[in-house]
Amino acid sequence: MTCHQESPVTDNSTTVQQDWALAHTGRHPGHRGFKLTAETYWRTVPADGNPYAEIPPPANGEQH
Numbered sequence: 001m002t003c004h005q006e007s008p009v010t011d012n013s014t015t016v017q018q019d020w021a022l023a024h025t026g027r028h029p030g031h032r033g034f035k036l037t038a039e040t041y042w043r044t045v046p047a048d049g050n051p052y053a054e055i056p057p058p059a060n061g062e063q064h
């Protein structure tokens, strides 16, 4: 069964989602299974000698 409701999105915290799931089950006792969706970031680094190695990465850690 899927109801398509979603918890708020947070950054590096699962407390909000856990509280949301418990409250959701409280309101809908038959809804007891949840899917966790997470994002994982990778960083690439040009090899020595690659002309792009001279370009510094963004200072704010911006993701593209």
Ligand SMILES: [Zn+2]
Binding pocket: 002, 003, 004, 005, 024, 028, 031
């Ligand atoms: Zn539900």
